[in-house]
Amino acid sequence: MNDIKKAKQYESARMFRQIIPYVGTISEQLEPGTLIVLRGQVPSDSDRFQVDLQCGSSVKPRADVAFHFNPRFRRANCIVCNTLKNEKWGREEISYDVPFKEGKSFEIVVMVLKDKFQVAVNGKHTLIYAHRISLEKIDTLGIYGKVIIHSVGFSFSSDLRSSQASTLEWTEISEENAQKSGVSQFTLPFVARLNSSVGPGRTVVIKGEINTNAKGFSVNLLSGKSKDIALHLNPRLNVKAFVRNSFLQESWGEEERNITCFPFSPGMYFEMIIYCDVREFKVAVNGVHSLEYRHRFKDLSHIDTLEIDGDIHLLEVRSW
Template sequence: MMFSLNSLQNVVYNPIIPYVGTISEQLEPGTLIVLRGQVPSDSDRFQVDLQCGSSVKPRADVAFHFNPRFRRANCIVCNTLKNEKWGREEISYDVPFKEGKSFEIVVMVLKDKFQVAVNGKHTLIYAHRISLEKIDTLGIYGKVIIHSVGFSFSSDLRSSQASTLEWTEISEENAQKSGVSQFTLPFVARLNSSVGPGRTVVIKGEINTNAKGFSVNLLSGKSKDIALHLNPRLNVKAFVRNSFLQESWGEEERNITCFPFSPGMYFEELCRRFRGLGVPCVHMIIYCDVREFKVAVNGVHSLEYRHRFKDLSHIDTLEIDGDIHLLEVRSW
C-alpha cells in the first residue's frame, strides 16, 4: 500500500543528496516518515539518519542510523551515534532494496522503538537509544535518488479530529470521550451515523505484553449481525476475519502474507468508508468500497474481505475487546 502524498505534511520533492533538513514538529508515537526514491544501479550504500541537530564539528548525535549496503555484504546496518562514538550495530540480512529499482520507506515512530517498512512489508524494528525529544533533523546521504520526503505527525491527527468526535457510549463503564488515557473493556460504542462515504473510526492502543489476541467488530446494533470481525491471534500468529450473520458464524478467512502484530505493539487504526479515492490514513486502516473491506496495518500489510453483510448503512456499532490497552477512540 502506497501513502497518498496528500496525506503527508512538509513534503520535499527531489532533494539534492546529501540532504539535511529540520523536522518541523516534535516526533511522537504515531508519527510517520515516508521516503520515496530509487537505488541507482551503481550504488554501494546509502543512509537515512534521524539526528539531534546538524552540527559537523563535533558531529551531531544520530538517534537512528538506517544504512542499506549492497556490495560486500547485502545487509541493512542500524546504529546510534552518541558523542561521536558509534554503538553496537544491529544488522538485518533481509534486504528489500534492489539496485536500479524504486522504493518506499515508511518509518513509524513508536513509544520505545522505530518500526520500518519497505514497499509495504515489515523490514525491521530498532529500539530507541536516544529520547525522541532530542531528534530534530533528517539526514539522507550516499548513492540514492530521493523523489519525495514527507511526514505524518500524530499531532495533526489529534488537532484535526478533536472537534469531530461522533460516537455514543453504550457501556457506562467506558471512559470519557476526550482526554482519556484508558478505557474499560469490553468497549462498546454506537456511531452517531452509520457507515457511509468518508466515514472514519480511529482506535489508538497498545497490545498487551503477554497478549493472546483481541477483536474489533463493526456490526448492526439492531440485528446484532457482525459485518466485519477482525481477530488477530498472537499466540498462533493468525489474523482471522469473519462475519456473524443470522446468529451463525461464517467461514473464517486466515490467509495472510505477513502477520503484522506483536506483543507490546503500539498502533492506530483508521476505519474509513472508501469509494475509489486515495485514503490519507496511517497505521491500521480499514476502508470499504462497494465490494469489500480493505485492511492495512501500519503500512506494512494489506488484505481484502468481501462484504457478506449487504446493507452497509445498518453498520452503526463498534466493539473492542481482548488483550489490548485502549487509549483513544474517535470517529468522524
C-alpha cells in the same frame, strides 16, 4: 477511497532527485505522531546507505545521531540501527529481515512514537527502535551512501491535530469502559455503541499497540440488536493471517485470508482505518491500503456497535 488516502498525508513533501549526501533541517519539532516518508531506489551497485535523524549538522565534532538506519547489502545482508552520542556509537541493533532489493524502488515510512521509532518499508512493518536521545534534540535529516532519493515528506503531528475529527461519542455498554476526567480508559474486551450507524461514507479509526507476545486480536462491527457481525477482522500474528468474515443468523460464513502483505508485528503501534463504501469495507493499516471486504450484511443502517478484544493495548477509538 478518499478517506483512507487522507490518512497518508505528507504536507511537507519535497520532490527532488537529491545528490547524496543530503543534509537538511527538519522544519518542525518531531513529536509522537510525526511521519517521515522517503521514496527512492537502491542502485544495482549499492553496498549500503543510511538515513540519520541528527541533532544538528556539525561535522567536527560530529553531531549526535538519535536514529541511525543503515541497510547493508554486501557480506551481511542486514539493517543496522544505532545511536551516536558524543562521537561514540552505542550498541548495534541488527535486523536480518531486509526488504530492500538492489535496483528496486522503495518507500520508507518512519513513524515517531512516544518511546520509539517504528519503520515500515513498502507497506510492511520492518523494525522498532527505542529512543536513546530525546525527540526535542532532533532537528536534522541526513541521507548518505549509495542511494537515489526521489522525495522526502513529513506529516507533523500538528498537521494531524488540525485535521482530526471529533472523538468518538459512544454509549456505555461495559462498565469498565468508563470515561474518567475526559480520558477514555480502554479495557478489553471493549464494547461501544457508535453515535450513528456505519453506513456508506462512515469511517472508524482504531489506534493501539500490539503486545510483544501477541497471538492475535479481533475487531467486530455488528448489529447490537441482532448480534450479527457485519465485519469481523482478525489478524492472527502466530500464523500471519488477516482473517475476515461475517457471523450472520448464528453462523460464520466463509473466511477470506488473501492479502498482499501482512501488516502487523508483535510490539508495533498501529492505526487501523475502516471505511464503509456502498459495496464494501476498505481497510488501511498505518496509512497503507490493506484489503476490501464485500458487504454480506445487507442492512448497513443496523451496524451500530464496535467490539475489540485480543492481545493489544487499545489507545484510541474514533468515528465520523
